């Protein structure tokens with residue numbers, strides 16, 4: 001995992017007495033798309049929470065570019081260059097789309113550059129340009145996902161953590177989101193995404209981890225994983241990985 | 245003859261004052277989802293800070309206002325930092341209880357420093373008046389309106405155009421998402437408390453000048469009015485709070501013009517209940533659906549209650565029964581009698597607030613109903629006292645349940661506000677319904693308790709009667725909550741939606757809980773009335789409701805034995821050290837704060 005932008009080193013996480021992660025270790029190399037796969041309740045969203053500092057692991061370390069961020073408060077982690085597209089988007093519903101996007105740049109002080117970035121990002125998301133003055137709460141689910149992704153970009157992050165970005169979207173929007181993720185990646189932003197749908201995620205990811213009740217059960221490059229019979233079982237109607 | 249124009253002007257001025265309070269409550273509710281019961285105390289501190297500036301230092305008006313704003317902002321920051329931030333991650337009821345404790349403490353400190361008596365706070369504005377319509381408008385009136393308008397405008401600008409203002413709005417909409425944008429939500433919270441407290445303090449000093457009168461207990465009514473205004477406009481909405489305040493000011497002003505001053509507060513609380521029932525999201529919102537407030541994690545989780553063996557209960561009962569024979573100190577016996585009466589109140593409250601999770605802040609209203617019912621039955625209808633007591637219990641059960649019934653569909657915070665208002669309404673109806681209750685004079689010459697025609701004056705006899713009744717009620721309550729009923733009530737507390745899905749009828753079970761609770765509290769109030777021989781509309785005030793709340797938290801919410809332990813501890817112990825009488829309520833406030841912070845499960849454990 002040397003040279004990885006993000007590293008988790010034997011992390012143990014608990015909710016009260018319940019342990020969610022067991023010596024979880026993984027690495028996300030700079031400039032790549034890495035996905036974290038796993039069934040319900042395997043601890044994927046919790047992984048996002050500990051990276052962002054919303055929840056603190058009981059032991060283990062989280063490193064960003066080699067620097068420990070384990071004990072930093074969330075705002076400091078965000079300032080260090082980590083952005084998030086949270087589970088179920090979490091936009092600010094009473095704010096306009098424009099205001100939501102500017103919230104993504106909250107930690108930045110370079111106003112002129114923020115404005116430029118806004119224009120640039122809107123080119124990526126043309127639909128949003130027409131809806132800048134609309135309240136985010138009234139957007140469709142797919143549009144909200146776009147806003148969440150655009151908002152994450154506004155902070156000029158080094159790493160974006162996405163929690164199930166395709167959840168609840170129609171096939172058309174799913175494709176669009178996946179394309180966008182690739183575009184963003186090509187611009188040099190590292191992407192760590194959680195997905196339930198391995199087939200989708202592995203189409204665009206470079207590397208994948210499979211989480212099973214808080215432990216890494218499998219890992220490998222995307223083509224390797226796609227070829228892996230266990231993965232195929234899960235997503236082509238076979239038995240769940242968990243039940244083995 | 246004053247004209248409608250005058251009433252309108254008057255209503256708008258009062259409305260501006262309410263707005264300064266309500267906007268702060270709305271801001272705080274927005275960012276921390278907390279109903280701040282300490283807000284009125286900050287308002288009162290603002291008034292006293294103003295008094296210190298004007299009367300003791302002699303500052304000119306601008307400096308007075310500056311002093312109030314800075315002082316109250318600092319107080320707000322302290323409250324947030326030391327009173328509330330340590331409770332992060334605690335059940336959501338914890339910070340609410342903490343604000344009640346902080347309010348009590350601030351009020352008592354002010355009483356100790358400045359005495360409970362009112363003081364004059366002279367207006368620092370010129371005394372000229374501008375003729376307007378058939379009446380006139382004074383410099384202070386105009387000034388209050390100006391302060392209201394300017395503060396609102398500045399606040400709007402802050403929220404709309406500043407970096408920090410954006411952070412406040414984002415945090416109010418989604419705290420976790422705000423964190424992920426890099427917003428330091430602690431700082432946002434602190435800023436909001438500072439702003440809200442500064443505005444509250446400003447309101448306090450202006451009200452003080454308006455009436456040329458301030459007193460330590462003035463904050464309580466202000467908190468309530470702020471809640472009403474905020475609810476009218478929709479909880480947590482700043483523009484809503486302003487609109488709600490102006491509307492409330494106008495309604496009160498017109499209402500007073502039609503019916504008289506003593507109805508002013510009654511209007512406010514009736515509006516509050518009406519809004520809660522018909523438009524819980526405020527009158528500007530079209531949905532009747534109360535905002536989702538998951539109850540899981542709201543209450544202090546059941547802990548492992550302290551195990552008390554049966555023989556210990558029996559031994560304690562025997563010892564306390566024998567006590568008047570052994571310990572012939574009549575002061576101690578009287579104090580314990582008082583503790584047993586409070587014990588009944590605590591039993592009653594722990595059933596609804598602890599077991600069923602309906603945080604009642606108006607329980608003293610039930611005492612008042614019971615006390616008045618029994619006293620009036622005995623005096624006006626000549627009903628024998630024992631029968632009057634029993635009837636009073638049933639009347640309180642029926643009336644109490646009926647009053648709270650419209651609020652059955654509310655949950656969490658809203659129940660606390662509704663019950664608080666209902667408690668106030670009971671007091672105000674008693675005050676205003678002179679034909680039945682004798683109004684402000686109160687009921688005098690209530691016949692003493694009797695036992696088969698034999699009047700009981702003896703302290704030991706009163707002790708035995710109240711102790712026995714309390715023990716019987718406790719046994720009954722224990723038996724009732726032991727099996728099916730108890731499980732159903734606890735299910736409602738944990739998750740009322742799920743409880744309903746399992747076929748538990750919320751109305752039926754909440755009704756049962758409130759009815760039994762009303763019976764117990766009514767009996768306590770009735771016995772008290774006959775023991776005192778005199779009661780009035782203030783005998784059973786909100787402070788008693790809050791004291792009962794402290795008792796059940798001290799004992800452990802929902803814990804029947806704990807309720808009695810809490811009553812003995814809080815009534816008995818301070819009385820034993822007679823010297824601390826004037827510090828007693830301060831002590832209650834501090835006990836409440838310490839419990840919430842360090843031992844939320846109480847002495848005996850929550851059930």
Ligand SMILES: Nc1ncnc2c1ncn2[C@@H]1O[C@H](COP(=O)(O)OP(=O)(O)OP(=O)(O)O)[C@@H](O)[C@H]1O
Pocket residue numbers: 015018020038039040041042043044045046047196
């Ligand atoms: N706030 C919480 N308190 C207690 N337990 C929690 C909390 N959040 C999650 N859990 C538990 O931790 C485990 C992992 O949850 P997590 O949300 O990380 O799963 P996930 O892999 O994201 O699942 P899904 O695919 O359903 O989103 C689950 O068993 C869940 O019940």
Ligand SMILES: [Mg+2]
Pocket residue numbers: 044045046087
């Ligand atoms: Mg998840």
